[in-house]
Amino acid sequence: xxxxxxxxxGKRILFVEDVxxxxxxxxxxxxxxxxxxxxxxxASQIKGxxxxxRRWISPPGGIYxxxxxxxxxxxxxxxxxxxxxxxxxxxxxxGMTGLDTSVKWPNDVVICGKKVGGILCEAVKNTVIVGIGxxxxxxxxxxxxxxxxxxxxxxxELGANVDRDRVIKILLEEIxxxxxxxxxxxxxxxxxxxxxxxxxxGNMVRIETAKGTISGLAERIGGRGELLVRGYDGKIKKVHxxxxxxxxxxxx
Ligand code: BT5
Numbered sequence: 646x647x648x649x650x651x652x653x654x655g656k657r658i659l660f661v662e663d664v665x666x667x668x669x670x671x672x673x674x675x676x677x678x679x680x681x682x683x684x685x686x687x688a689s690q691i692k693g694x695x696x697x698x699r700r701w702i703s704p705p706g707g708i709y710x711x712x713x714x715x716x717x718x719x720x721x722x723x724x725x726x727x728x729x730x731x732x733x734x735x736x737x738x739x740g741m742t743g744l745d746t747s748v749k750w751p752n753d754v755v756i757c758g759k760k761v762g763g764i765l766c767e768a769v770k771n772t773v774i775v776g777i778g779x780x781x782x783x784x785x786x787x788x789x790x791x792x793x794x795x796x797x798x799x800x801x802e803l804g805a806n807v808d809r810d811r812v813i814k815i816l817l818e819e820i821x822x823x824x825x826x827x828x829x830x831x832x833x834x835x836x837x838x839x840x841x842x843x844x845x846x847g848n849m850v851r852i853e854t855a856k857g858t859i860s861g862l863a864e865r866i867g868g869r870g871e872l873l874v875r876g877y878d879g880k881i882k883k884v885h886x887x888x889x890x891x892x893x894x895x896x897x
Contacts, residue, residue: 646814651821654712657683664709665692668767668776671711675772681715686813693778695763696752697890702792706782706800708813712775712820716828723768724870724886725832726824727752728839730764730775733819735842737812738762738779744802749894750845750863750872751886754779758844758894759797777816782806836866849895850874854888860895 649655657680664670664687671685687709693701703709714726731748738746738754738761749755754762765776780798788796800806827835840846843866850863852874861876872884 646810646817649814650818651682653682653824654821655682655684655817656680659683659685661685661687663687663689663691666690666694666776667709667711668694668765668774671713671774671776672767672769672772675713675769675774679713681713683713684710684817686710694765694776696765696887701763701765701778702788703778704783704787706780706784706787707798708777708779708781708809708816710777710813712777712817714773714775714824715771716773716824717771718828718830720768720771721869722827722832723766723773725827725835725868726773726775727764727766727886728866728870729823729827729835730766730777730820731762732835732839732842733816733823734762734764734777734779736819737816738799741812741815742799742803742807744799746842747844748839748842750843750866750892751870751889755844756797756799756802759795761797761799761802775820779812779816781809781812832868836868836870840866845872845892845894851893851895852884852889853891853893854884855890856888859884 667685689705690703693703695701734754735746752764762779767774782800783798845863852859861874864873
């Protein structure tokens with residue numbers, strides 16, 4: 646990729662046509678000794694994955710990429726990598742298109758409440774694979790009818806295609822900056838920028854977990870990416886991102 650201004654990310658970028666999942670491919674390369682910063686970009690995915698074994702629909706036109714990171718930071722802070730990745734996606738989309746893009750806890754990027762992107766971070770020992778999916782020049786007609794009302798793409802919002810390589814370049818540069826902030830212990834600043842972009846905070850939410858539903862006011866995000874919800878009994882409950890099966894925003 647020409648003129649990529651990064652220090653860690655994208656020293657090596659592998660472009661593939663289709664792949665089962667870029668996260669699996671990045672993980673495979675990492676297990677073979679691939680260095681930190683390598684990126685796998687696919688034109689489409691056959692078995693794109695979301696969290697909790699869910700499917701990520703990955704037709705041509707979208708961005709599907711995974712980055713190999715080897716942070717020398719306590720694994721307890723790894724959830725902040727999901728937050729910094731979604732901040733990078735929002736900065737990129739806002740900067741390139743002006744679209745009013747925000748984040749939804751724990752790992753969604755949304756435009757007008759509709760999901761335009763998602764992050765899937767998977768840690769294996771001290772390696773984190775950051776998977777990012779963005780519906781860029783994606784036609785909404787390619788989504789199953791059950792999803793059509795809750796998803797959007799940048800092309801749909803703008804009514805025009807956007808240069809995919811340029812979006813990838815800016816995105817990798819934004820992630821590189823934020824990842825270096827993360828390594829320099831600026832996690833609080835990342836959490837604070839993420840919080841400013843979040844529509845979940847300050848709203849009443851209902852969160853489905855394997856142990857039951859948690860309802861209340863989404864007050865803030867903790868330093869480990871956990872959502873602090875003030876229940877109707879006035880007590881704060883912490884919900885870890887990995888436990889959130891479904892997050893529903895209640896209209897106030
Ligand atoms: C996510 O999961 O949002 C994480 C998605 C990460 C995808 C990237 S693509 C590159 C890398 N390689 C992979 O294999 N994965 C990563 P989750 O929060 O579990 O959301 C999944 C849910 O979003 C699904 O159950 C659908 O409801 C919905 N969904 C599926 N495909 C979508 C799409 N393309 N756009 C918007 N929503 C989608």
